[in-house]
Amino acid sequence: MEYALVNGVRVSASAGLQGSCPACGNAVIARCGKVKVHHWAHQHLPDCDIWSEPETPWHRAWKARFPEAWQEVPFTDPETGEIHRADVHTPGGVTLEFQHSPISVTELGSRNAFYKKLVWIVDAQRFQKNFEWRCHIPDPRSPLLDNFSIIGTGRYSMNVPENLMFFRNPAHDKDWDADRVLSFRDPELAEVKALMQRSGDLFRLFDWKWQNEAWLNSEAPVFLDFGTDQLYWLRSRKQHRHPGILYYLQVVSRQSFIEKYGGK
Ligand SMILES: [Zn+2]
Known part of the structure; x- marks a missing residue:
């Protein structure tokens, strides 16, 4: 500490x-x-604090963006008496935890439950070699995509949006009883294509070799820090196509993230 x-x-x-x-x-x-x-x-x-890890210059640089009085704020579990120090705890009640080491699903669950409003910032440089950015996608939260599964196929790895596939859920399609597959070449997707243009570079797919299940499925938000001006918010959406979930990244500027939580 x-x-x-x-x-x-x-x-x-x-x-x-x-x-x-x-x-x-x-x-x-x-x-x-x-x-x-x-x-x-x-x-x-x-x-x-059994959750503490040895601090690195990366931890220190992050904490230093926030007022000193907000750093290393101790909390005691009223039931177990366990002590934990929040890396940063804002007056708004948000805890920011900066995590360099891998974490187990169990420990992540305990930590997410301990802090009421927790946001994770993960040092992603240590696994960057296992990580590849893929095709940009239209804003997956748009109602235009409610009935679709988004699947990257073929050359989606080369950021060729035309190779994204949109599978329409037959449960919401009175004319079809099987998945209908559409791509940006289909005129029916004109609105989604326009959405894609508006979404710009904000959303994209990725491949993560030896991906960390804890981070992927965390209930508290997780932001990956690759050491650039941007953070990558690890998000997901439910889809009807196997495997039932799409993981994607949402780009957030590092500076705006810090300012959102009262730092500089
Ligand atoms: Zn102590």
């Missing part, structure tokens, strides 16, 4: 300092080596 109490004042770790943990009150010691970012470690006990 970045902050501890020394003589009652919250301070960053610097060599030789001793203090106490603002969450549990136990003794902590400043660790200021050359490899890891300078931090405070519990002196005799394991970290009181």
